[in-house]
Structures are given as structure tokens and as C-alpha cells.
Amino acid sequence: MPVREMKVDDLPQVLEIQKALAFQDWNERQFCAEIAAGYALCVVYEDAAQFNTFNAPILGYAIFHLMGPDSELLSIATSAAHQRSGIGTALLDAGLSRLDFAGGDRIFLEVREGNAKARRFYEKHGFEPYAERKKYYADGENAILYQKTK
Ligand SMILES: CC(C)(COP(=O)(O)OP(=O)(O)OC[C@H]1O[C@@H](n2cnc3c(N)ncnc32)[C@H](O)[C@@H]1OP(=O)(O)O)[C@@H](O)C(=O)NCCC(=O)NCCS
Numbered sequence: 202m203p204v205r206e207m208k209v210d211d212l213p214q215v216l217e218i219q220k221a222l223a224f225q226d227w228n229e230r231q232f233c234a235e236i237a238a239g240y241a242l243c244v245v246y247e248d249a250a251q252f253n254t255f256n257a258p259i260l261g262y263a264i265f266h267l268m269g270p271d272s273e274l275l276s277i278a279t280s281a282a283h284q285r286s287g288i289g290t291a292l293l294d295a296g297l298s299r300l301d302f303a304g305g306d307r308i309f310l311e312v313r314e315g316n317a318k319a320r321r322f323y324e325k326h327g328f329e330p331y332a333e334r335k336k337y338y339a340d341g342e343n344a345i346l347y348q349k350t351k
Contacts, residue, residue: 243262246259247260261280270305275310290326314343
């Protein structure tokens with residue numbers, strides 16, 4: 202599986218993916234803080250043909266806070282040209298496989314109400330909407346809160 206932990210050296214490519222998708226606006230310092238945080242799992246998906254070779258292109262990334270019953274998916278993205286080929290699923294599984302759902306672990310996330318692609322993706326993977334935050338985003342869009350408990 203061409204998923205590995207994110208390194209600081211990956212950030213130019215990660216920031217490029219984030220910028221092109223324009224779905225979030227984290228700066229390099231925020232990514233560095235996540236990479237350094239003990240409770241965070243930061244992963245990238247490398248082009249399978251070049252996995253673990255020098256300068257293999259990064260096609261997606263995800264950031265989780267793994268805190269057992271209160272884990273969170275903070276960010277997940279696949280570069281536009283490679284979407285719908287299972288990369289998001291592989292990145293998501295890297296985090297979900299660390300959780301013990303039978304033991305009561307849960308994972309939460311929030312997503313823009315109008316982000317149909319991401320909502321379909323989360324629902325396909327067993328996330329259920331449980332609350333709405335009105336006008337949560339700076340542009341006035343609502344956030345939908347999802348959880349996965351099993
Ligand atoms: C959400 C996202 C990470 C999914 O990544 P992906 O690599 O395409 O995901 P996968 O190929 O593993 O999964 C595909 C599933 O996601 C959903 N999906 C992905 N693209 C979709 C689209 N264009 N239309 C409808 N559903 C879509 C579907 O459920 C699809 O399953 P299907 O092909 O059987 O219908 C990706 O769309 C993305 O990067 N979006 C922009 C960033 C973003 O909004 N991130 C989430 C908010 S933090």
C-alpha cells in the first residue's frame with residue numbers, strides 16, 4: 202500500500218494539492234505542528250509505481266488526531282486528476298485501522314454542507330451525520346458534523 206507517514210520534505214507537494222483543490226487554507230507551520238504532534242497521524246499517498254523512491258509524486262494526504270474515543274479526521278485530499286481511484290479510501294483506512302471500534306472508539310469530522318463529493322465519500326465509509334453548525338465557515342456555509350462508531 203503506497204501510504205506512508207508525512208515528512209516535512211513532503212510539504213511543498215502537500216501544499217500544492219491543498220492549493221489546487223482550494224478546500225482548506227492551512228499554512229506550512231500548521232502542517233509542521235501536526236507532523237510534530239504525538240497524537241496526530243499524518244499520511245501521504247505516493248504514486249504506487251514510484252513508492253518510496255526519491256521524489257515520488259504525492260497524490261493525496263490525510264491528517265488524523267488519534268485519541269481513541271474522540272479521534273478526529275482533520276483533513277483528507279486526493280489531487281484532482283487521481284480522484285475516484287481508491288486513494289482517499291487508502292488514506293482513510295490508514296487512520297481507521299488504528300481505531301478499536303468494538304472497544305468504543307469513535308471518529309468525528311466536519312464538512313461543508315455543499316461538499317457533495319466528500320459527503321458521499323464519508324457516507325460510503327460508514328460516517329453518519331449527527332449535527333449541523335449553522336454558518337460555521339467564514340463565508341457563511343453550514344458545517345455538517347459526522348461520526349463513525351463502528
Ligand atoms: C473526498 C476525497 C478525499 C475522496 O477521495 P478519492 O480519492 O476520490 O476517494 P476514493 O476513490 O477512495 O472513493 C471514491 C468514493 O468517494 C465518493 N466520491 C468521490 N468523488 C466523487 C464524485 N465526483 N462524485 C460523487 N461521489 C464521489 C464516492 O462515494 C466514491 O465511491 P464510488 O466511486 O463507488 O461512487 C476527494 O474527493 C477530495 O480530495 N476532495 C477535495 C478535498 C475535500 O473536499 N476533502 C474533504 C474535506 S476535509
